[in-house]
Amino acid sequence: MTEETKRLLESIDTPNDLKRLDVSQLEQVCSELREFIIDQVSTNPGHFGAGLGVVELTVALHYVFNTPYDKLIWDVGHQAYPHKILTGRRKQFHTNRKYKGLSGFPKMDESEYDAFGVGHSSTSISAALGMAIAAKMNKESRHVVAIIGDGSMTAGLAFEGLNNAGIDKSDLLVILNDNNMAIDANVGALKEYLLDITTSKSYNKMRKDVWNILGNLERLGPVARRYVKKIESGVKTALLQQSNLFQSLNFRYFGPIDGHDVERLTQVLNDLKDIPGPKLLHVLTKKGKGYKPAEEDQTIWHAPGVFDKETGLRETTPVDQIVPPRYQDVFGETIVELAEKNPKILGITPAMPSGCSLNIMMEKMPSRAFDVGIAEQHAVTFSAGLAAAGYIPYCNIYSSFMQRAYDNVIHDVALQNLDVVFCLDRGGIVGEDGPTHHGMFDIGFFRIIPNMVVAAPMNEVELRNMMYTAQLGGKGPFSIRYPRGRGVTHDWKQPFTEIEVGKGRTISEGNDVAFVTLGHPGNYAQTAVTRLAKQGIAVGLYDMRFAKPLDEELLHSILKRYRHIITVEDGALQGGFGSAVLEFMADNGYTNSITRLGAPDRFIEHGTVQQLHKDCGIDPESLFQTALKAAMELPTAAETIRK
Ligand SMILES: Cc1ncc(C[n+]2csc(CCOP(=O)(O)OP(=O)(O)O)c2C)c(N)n1
Ligand SMILES: CC(=O)[C@@H](O)[C@H](O)COP(=O)(O)O
Numbered sequence: 001m002t003e004e005t006k007r008l009l010e011s012i013d014t015p016n017d018l019k020r021l022d023v024s025q026l027e028q029v030c031s032e033l034r035e036f037i038i039d040q041v042s043t044n045p046g047h048f049g050a051g052l053g054v055v056e057l058t059v060a061l062h063y064v065f066n067t068p069y070d071k072l073i074w075d076v077g078h079q080a081y082p083h084k085i086l087t088g089r090r091k092q093f094h095t096n097r098k099y100k101g102l103s104g105f106p107k108m109d110e111s112e113y114d115a116f117g118v119g120h121s122s123t124s125i126s127a128a129l130g131m132a133i134a135a136k137m138n139k140e141s142r143h144v145v146a147i148i149g150d151g152s153m154t155a156g157l158a159f160e161g162l163n164n165a166g167i168d169k170s171d172l173l174v175i176l177n178d179n180n181m182a183i184d185a186n187v188g189a190l191k192e193y194l195l196d197i198t199t200s201k202s203y204n205k206m207r208k209d210v211w212n213i214l215g216n217l218e219r220l221g222p223v224a225r226r227y228v229k230k231i232e233s234g235v236k237t238a239l240l241q242q243s244n245l246f247q248s249l250n251f252r253y254f255g256p257i258d259g260h261d262v263e264r265l266t267q268v269l270n271d272l273k274d275i276p277g278p279k280l281l282h283v284l285t286k287k288g289k290g291y292k293p294a295e296e297d298q299t300i301w302h303a304p305g306v307f308d309k310e311t312g313l314r315e316t317t318p319v320d321q322i323v324p325p326r327y328q329d330v331f332g333e334t335i336v337e338l339a340e341k342n343p344k345i346l347g348i349t350p351a352m353p354s355g356c357s358l359n360i361m362m363e364k365m366p367s368r369a370f371d372v373g374i375a376e377q378h379a380v381t382f383s384a385g386l387a388a389a390g391y392i393p394y395c396n397i398y399s400s401f402m403q404r405a406y407d408n409v410i411h412d413v414a415l416q417n418l419d420v421v422f423c424l425d426r427g428g429i430v431g432e433d434g435p436t437h438h439g440m441f442d443i444g445f446f447r448i449i450p451n452m453v454v455a456a457p458m459n460e461v462e463l464r465n466m467m468y469t470a471q472l473g474g475k476g477p478f479s480i481r482y483p484r485g486r487g488v489t490h491d492w493k494q495p496f497t498e499i500e501v502g503k504g505r506t507i508s509e510g511n512d513v514a515f516v517t518l519g520h521p522g523n524y525a526q527t528a529v530t531r532l533a534k535q536g537i538a539v540g541l542y543d544m545r546f547a548k549p550l551d552e553e554l555l556h557s558i559l560k561r562y563r564h565i566i567t568v569e570d571g572a573l574q575g576g577f578g579s580a581v582l583e584f585m586a587d588n589g590y591t592n593s594i595t596r597l598g599a600p601d602r603f604i605e606h607g608t609v610q611q612l613h614k615d616c617g618i619d620p621e622s623l624f625q626t627a628l629k630a631a632m633e634l635p636t637a638a639e640t641i642r643k
């Protein structure tokens with residue numbers, strides 16, 4: 001290997017190593033970084049297209065800024081793989097998203113370069129402003145940079161940050177990474193606006209002319225270069241700004257510039273470093289840049305799973321392999337079926353049409369299904385408005401993203417007892433995305449809201465029937481939570497049956513010990529019960545279906561019959577379903593022994609769903625052991641876990 005072709009990436013352990021390179025070598029670093037990501041993510045899956053799109057931007061940022069003293073705040077953080085790789089984690093990167101390995105998102109306790117923990121969108125500007133103001137108060141000359149995508153910019157929180165930053169006048173740089181995509185196509189007026197700026201011919205001509213003049217001056221030698229430096233902040237500021245939305249919020253707007261020209265990026269970032277106050281740099285990038293299949297189908301390649309990097313073929317379930325459907329697809333197909341019969345039904349998603357499968361309805365009934373952008377609060381209150389006007393909105397929000405819209409659920413929906421159906425996808429442990437994305441808290445936070453029904457299906461047929469039941473006349477707010485991944489039945493498209501609200505069902509009866517379950521983990525309990533039966537131990541199993549209202553009649557009969565009950569839920573124990581059962585027992589004077597299984601009072605990290613369920617003691621094996629011990633009157637596995 002000649003000196004010129006010597007690989008560079010392996011010599012970069014920290015951004016200081018990057019800074020030692022000549023700016024002309026950065027393009028090679030970018031190409032090696034891209035190759036590294038493709039290689040790694042093809043076998044150890046994760047977020048893909050977003051990271052490829054910001055390779056040049058990441059290299060330029062670490063080249064120009066003095067990280068970790070200067071702070072980079074990545075919005076969402078799914079695009080931060082290049083950042084992780086350049087900041088001392090290249091050698092561990094093969095553990096990305098694996099149990100006890102690197103997190104798939106920036107995380108403050110993982111690295112000093114991760115200035116702020118993320119996973120949910122649109123937090124970067126507010127967090128960066130906090131850091132910028134702190135730096136000012138501490139008299140530190142620290143640069144703070146928020147890097148936010150065009151999709152994440154659509155959320156209210158991002159505008160709250162801009163609104164505040166615009167009057168504060170702290171030194172803050174916001175980089176708008178505009179690839180004209182969210183996970184699915186970005187939507188909304190802001191997207192149109194950004195597209196307008198990007199494609200405005202006259203503005204872009206002026207912008208190019210200015211850059212060319214400055215570029216030519218620079219080439220005239222050191223004296224001219226000094227002048228260029230001087231006039232940069234003056235001329236560029238004056239000429240490269242145009243009256244626009246961001247400027248009207250007191251931000252100095254720069255751009256749009258090519259986000260794949262690493263040398264140009266370093267120049268511009270260097271220029272912007274010297275300009276005080278709030279600034280926004282509009283950078284144009286391509287999601288999936290440098291890997292053709294990912295550039296061509298950006299939604300699929302947002303997080304493609306395992307793939308063959310040579311052919312671009314993704315690992316999918318073989319067509320001849322019959323597997324149960326994903327819960328999200330059962331939702332997607334069922335809402336269409338229901339909407340075909342009931343013209344009042346509408347579908348709403350905040351930017352997750354392919355994630356929750358509302359895209360099925362969007363395709364078949366475009367006027368009745370709404371992607372409102374990353375805007376969970378708006379999605380809920382928009383649904384409330386539709387319900388107030390007589391429609392039945394099915395508002396589908398991932399459980400963990402619903403945390404954003406809690407007040408809207410209480411104030412706008414429940415208080416007015418409106419008929420909004422909340423479909424909480426990803427209820428429970430989601431796996432590799434980790435603590436930012438696990439849907440741990442919804443059972444607890446929804447069941448304390450007056451008027452709210454809290455339902456959780458044990459399988460796909462129950463999901464369909466709950467969705468069917470929810471639209472049958474004046475039920476008020478009705479939530480249905482179900483997990484990420486596949487159900488358990490093959491024959492799920494059965495005729496709809498109404499489920500009486502607040503009624504559970506008996507799956508099997510036993511002697512001394514019974515499982516009392518909510519939702520999908522009932523299947524794990526069923527496996528345990530079958531195994532126990534083979535050993536001559538009859539354990540009861542009750543699928544309660546509702547955390548609220550509880551089936552009190554069924555609970556009375558269970559508590560009268562069994563000495564020991566084991567509640568099982570895929571969610572936080574504190575305040576959850578088991579807590580509801582305990583409250584019922586206390587209120588009714590029951591003193592049966594009870595083991596509550598679910599997530600303990602700590603954040604559950606990332607890993608496979610199976611591994612994490614095991615850690616919480618709700619996988620089939622742990623349930624078997626817990627029931628066996630209870631039947632033998634030994635200390636339970638759950639007690640051991642909690643200790
Ligand atoms: C509050 C919240 N809602 C939804 C999501 C799911 N989500 C993750 S990335 C993403 C798209 C973000 O688009 P953009 O900011 O433009 O980044 P890009 O992927 O295009 O780089 C969405 C909707 C999330 N992480 N947080
Ligand atoms: C970064 C982000 O928030 C999404 O990309 C999320 O990882 C999607 O999760 P699912 O794969 O469960 O749709």
Ligand SMILES: [Mg+2]
Nearest residue numbers: 149150151181
């Ligand atoms: Mg985008």
